[in-house]
């Protein structure tokens with residue numbers, strides 16, 4: 020059964036069995052945000068229309084080879100992370116940003132709970148603004164609301180079909196409640212969240228009174244890209260992509276190669292340590308996926324030098 024919106028009204032409609040028969044790499048035939056057509060009886064989903072965009076990751080569970088489409092037909096990805104309680108998880112945020120970039124979907128970062136640690140919020144804001152990602156620092160605590168940034172996030176949501184991605188307890192539902200009057204999504208107690216219980220248990224597409232739609236998702240623990248090639252990954256980090264022409268080896272993957280401009284920039288602090296470490300971890304994942312149980316070839320076997328040694 021799926022909840023669908025038809026001519027502004029919500030209905031529950033079953034999927035026709037044939038939609039499960041076509042073999043794809045996806046775990047489910049339908050994702051939140053999909054546009055559908057009903058069959059002739061008007062009582063079952065017959066066709067899933069082609070998507071304009073999709074945000075997908077490797078489906079959770081060890082050894083899973085299928086993709087989980089978190090959201091379809093979206094125009095904006097918001098990576099949401101609390102600056103503390105729970106601690107900011109840069110690898111997850113960086114994974115979400117890389118996935119959005121891979122699908123050409125504009126993305127922004129929302130740093131929540133700034134009231135609890137304004138200095139940490141400022142540090143992370145600098146990291147993401149530094150690579151050209153619009154970043155919003157928010158607090159929804161009554162009496163300490165960040166009115167301006169909440170208004171800016173609201174404005175963004177009203178012009179998009181957005182999806183919010185972040186770990187459980189990051190404050191996604193609280194954020195939506197604060198920027199969208201009357202949305203009244205359930206907000207969790209941190210005690211429950213610490214015990215591993217999610218407050219939001221399914222992804223819901225919420226139509227906004229002032230225009231736009233937003234997808235509130237249950238928290239994700241990790242965000243592994245689906246089948247990303249180790250050579251592709253570097254292009255999903257804009258600050259790394261910008262330095263590629265300066266690396267000694269054309270096929271440099273920027274981990275243990277000599278004369279690597281990316282490593283040098285990371286050492287100087289021109290690339291944020293958290294971003295570089297996210298890249299290295301994602302690279303390790305990509306390698307493992309490509310060649311389970313093996314280590315990558317050393318740089319000397321990975322293609323020629325870009326320029327003669329000086």
Ligand SMILES: Nc1nc2c(ncn2[C@@H]2O[C@H](COP(=O)(O)OP(=O)(O)OP(=O)(O)O)[C@@H](O)[C@H]2O)c(=O)[nH]1
Nearest residue numbers: 158159187188189190191192193206207218219238
């Ligand atoms: N201090 C402070 N606490 C916040 C803020 N935003 C949210 N919280 C608290 O953080 C907890 C989790 O908030 P939720 O909005 O339920 O988090 P969520 O990301 O929707 O969680 P899931 O639905 O489980 O994925 C609640 O106790 C909120 O009151 C904030 O800006 N400041």
Ligand SMILES: [Mg+2]
Nearest residue numbers: 191192218219
């Ligand atoms: Mg929630």
Ligand SMILES: [Zn+2]
Nearest residue numbers: 266271273279
């Ligand atoms: Zn390099």
